[in-house]
Amino acid sequence: MPRKFGKPTDPDYEARLAEFEARIARGEKIEPGDWMPEEYRRQLVRMISQHAHSEVVGMLPEGAWITRAPSLKRKMILIAKVQDEAGHGQYLYHAAETLGVTREEMLEALLSGKAKYSSIFNYPTLTWADIGTIGWLVDGAAIKNQTMLAQCSYGPYSRAMVRICAEETFHHKQGKEMVITYAKGTPKQRAMAQDAINRWWWPALMMLGPHDSDSPNTPTLVKWGVKTKTNDEVRQEFINEHAPEILEAGLTLPDPDLRYDEATGNWVHGPINWDEFWAVVNGNGPMNKERLEARRRAHAEGAWVREALAVYAARKQQTAVAV
Amino acid sequence: MDTQWPRWEVFKQDTPAKPHQAVGSVHAADPFHALLTARNVFARRPQAVSMWVAPASAIFSVTQEELAEGQEPKPPAPDPRPSTFYVFRKTSHKRSMTFVDYVGELEAASPQQALELARQRFTDAEALAWWVVPASSVTKSENSPETVESWFAPAKDKTYKQQSYYGVVGSHVSKFKRPRGEDDE
Amino acid sequence: MNEQVKQALIAKLTALADDELILAHRDSEWTGHGPILEEDIALANIAQDELGHATVWYGLRSALDGSDPDRLAFFRDAGEFRNCEFVELPRGDWAFTMLRQYLFDVYEALWLSAAARSTYSPLAEAAAKVVREERFHLQHTQAWVERLGLGTEESRRRIQAALDEQWGYAQxxxxxxxxxxxxxAEGIVPDLAEVKEAWLERTTEHLRKSGLELPLQPGYQPASRQMHTEHLWSLLAEMQSTARWDAEAKVW
Structure with missing residues (x-):
């Protein structure tokens, strides 16, 4: 896989960096095996593996409701959705692997608590309406980011994102359809939908990352074509699209300062509680321990299974060689 | 010591008229298991008519840049016996959804020789990267109509995975607003 | 179709659907907890397919008596379900789940292949369609049984234990x-005695090839679908909890 990661101390670093940046400026994709700065690789591994972990941990809050889905159709949709999240984790681990990091190393980082994943999944799913709301808001926010990353300069990440976006659109739509259905349903259904919107709105805004002023990596990532928009830009797009739709559905949003600004065409939001964001990121959210514990348990309980197949495969290969 | 099993590159063919394309990889224990896994991971939705898998460790990959600089990497475990090699090629840096596509097979004494022959034979487009894979390392899905039906056709009926299934949300949201004054039942 | 045959067919379709629904429930409990990401995806495929089959059978019943599949799934009590006890057993470890799915897949593939020749054309058409994906499952679970049986000492011990426990239930x-x-008699469904013969031959051969021993004592063999294990009540309490939480709701 990639063999050449340039360091600033390399004699030809400046020349190659200029060439690399020119390629990105021309809109070319960087592929495994191409020269790239070590820092580009490092940032990508960080982003892609965090993203993969988020998909895998993200299976848990929703997966917990598969056995309680209220209709055959919703149950089917939810299994397919959570399965897609596993698939997205799978695509993303692959993209990171093309940069020379192994699945074993990435999982070790996740299970030991060293690696980060999206803070949103450390919130509990308290009712069935959370499933629709996660689709509408959380996947809605994720798509904003992913659509941007589909343009990313690194080929394998960009390809994973193109596939993921195509599939996520279904996640977003089924969630929106579900919440809108409940918003015009029985009083209990409507109250459940409103409660879910109230709990997920702020975390959804936070999951798009800290303000640009607190996001030190952003300028480099934008220059190298990894990101094409800043966190605040993506967040604004998300609010502009979702706030009016939620209000039109007859639901309210838990932000007394939220208003439409005629001059800019933007929906202006009130202050975000970043203390809560950092507390969750740093391991003190309501579900951090449970989520990691569930991953560790599945990993440990699967160890004998992985070993059994490895032993079977080795034995088969030996037999084949002997013959 | 944990194992996540070896990595296998997956080549998916979307229609009989298209080449097999590298679409990603799966972790699996053995060749047939890798093929089953590839179907589960990469055919959740249509389209596919055929899949191949090959251990990532058996693939000899070389970029144009490496060839130009004479920095060609060593192929994995060179096999001294002449055999058939499958050749894949990447021809564009421009779009996301292009990576290495199957271009053909040839007989050669080693991966290096296969690469040299490929560079002479497949000249219809500029190659930005080459993958050379011994045919003996590739496991293929069966081409029988029964297998194609069983492996790849059912995904077409799983319409709930398509966003168009939720067409109702495509209409304006106000359609769903309850008329004022209507009491809840 | 006379009334007696119709009622018999409704009962049969209900039993088929209930088997698939409860098995899909057990399989879906693994989603997010599989031994490796790729197998999580694989088992979620199987769960979706089995749930899809349940929907097909409930749908055929609905065409006969106008019943609502969601009412059947979410508003019947344990005593009204007609699934076999085999599919209710808790998911157990990976060996237990893979073996159960394998034994069920062989049965289902054989039954469907025969049912594709049903004289009742809606059933024949549905079976012909469903059997396609069942053939793929079978390849998958068959591969797993062989690999666990011929893997490590631990995997063999676990899958043998699963076989000892399940064999009687599977009957x-x-x-x-x-x-x-x-x-x-009307040629509407296959004769189970013939299906069983083919099933025994096929499973016995594969289990032996996978280094497993058939239990000398089959153990408890449930005989009536009116009876259930202690697990069904809790399973349904969970499965039906949201739907029953708001009985007024017309749409979910």
Whole structure:
């Protein structure tokens, strides 16, 4: 896989960096095996593996409701959705692997608590309406980011994102359809939908990352074509699209300062509680321990299974060689 | 010591008229298991008519840049016996959804020789990267109509995975607003 | 179709659907907890397919008596379910789940292949369609049984234990319903005795090839679909909790 990661101390670093940046400026994709700065690789591994972990941990809050889905159709949709999240984790681990990091190393980082994943999944799913709301808001926010990353300069990440976006659109739509259905349903259904919107709105805004002023990596990532928009830009797009739709559905949003600004065409939001964001990121959210514990348990309980197949495969290969 | 099993590159063919394309990889224990896994991971939705898998460790990959600089990497475990090699090629840096596509097979004494022959034979487009894979390392899905039906056709009926299934949300949201004054039942 | 045959067919379709629904429930409990990401995806495929089959059978019943599949799934009590006990057993470890799915897949693939020749064309058409994906499952679970049986000492011990526990329960798949003979006589459904013969031959060969021993004592063999294990009540309490939480709701 990639063999050449340039360091600033390399004699030809400046020349190659200029060439690399020119390629990105021309809109070319960087592929495994191409020269790239070590820092580009490092940032990508960080982003892609965090993203993969988020998909895998993200299976848990929703997966917990598969056995309680209220209709055959919703149950089917939810299994397919959570399965897609596993698939997205799978695509993303692959993209990171093309940069020379192994699945074993990435999982070790996740299970030991060293690696980060999206803070949103450390919130509990308290009712069935959370499933629709996660689709509408959380996947809605994720798509904003992913659509941007589909343009990313690194080929394998960009390809994973193109596939993921195509599939996520279904996640977003089924969630929106579900919440809108409940918003015009029985009083209990409507109250459940409103409660879910109230709990997920702020975390959804936070999951798009800290303000640009607190996001030190952003300028480099934008220059190298990894990101094409800043966190605040993506967040604004998300609010502009979702706030009016939620209000039109007859639901309210838990932000007394939220208003439409005629001059800019933007929906202006009130202050975000970043203390809560950092507390969750740093391991003190309501579900951090449970989520990691569930991953560790599945990993440990699967160890004998992985070993059994490895032993079977080795034995088969030996037999084949002997013959 | 944990194992996540070896990595296998997956080549998916979307229609009989298209080449097999590298679409990603799966972790699996053995060749047939890798093929089953590839179907589960990469055919959740249509389209596919055929899949191949090959251990990532058996693939000899070389970029144009490496060839130009004479920095060609060593192929994995060179096999001294002449055999058939499958050749894949990447021809564009421009779009996301292009990576290495199957271009053909040839007989050669080693991966290096296969690469040299490929560079002479497949000249219809500029190659930005080459993958050379011994045919003996590739496991293929069966081409029988029964297998194609069983492996790849059912995904077409799983319409709930398509966003168009939720067409109702495509209409304006106000359609769903309850008329004022209507009491809840 | 006379009324007696119709009622027998409704009962049969209900039993088929309930088997698939409860098995899909057990399989879906693994989603997010599989031994490796790729197998999580694989088992979620199987769960979706089995749930899809349940929907097909409930749908055929609905065409006969106008019943609502969601009412059947979410508003019947344990005593009204007609699934076999085999599919209710808790998911156990990976060996238990893979073996159960394998034993069920062989049965289902054989039953469907025969049912594709049903004289009742809606059933024949549905079976012909469903059997396609069942063939793929079978390849998958068959591969797993072989690999666990011929893997490590631990994997062999675990899958053997699963076989010892499941073998008797699995036999219930071949116990006909009280009026099933009427349907067989009309060529509407396959004769379970013939399906069982083919199933025994096929499973026995593969299990032996996978280094497993068939239990000398089959153990408890449930005989009536009116009876259930202690697990069904809790399973349904969970499965039906949201739907029953708001009985006024017309749409979910």
């Amino acid at each position: 219930q798949l071949f116990v006909p319903l009280p009026d099933e003979a009427l349907l067989v």
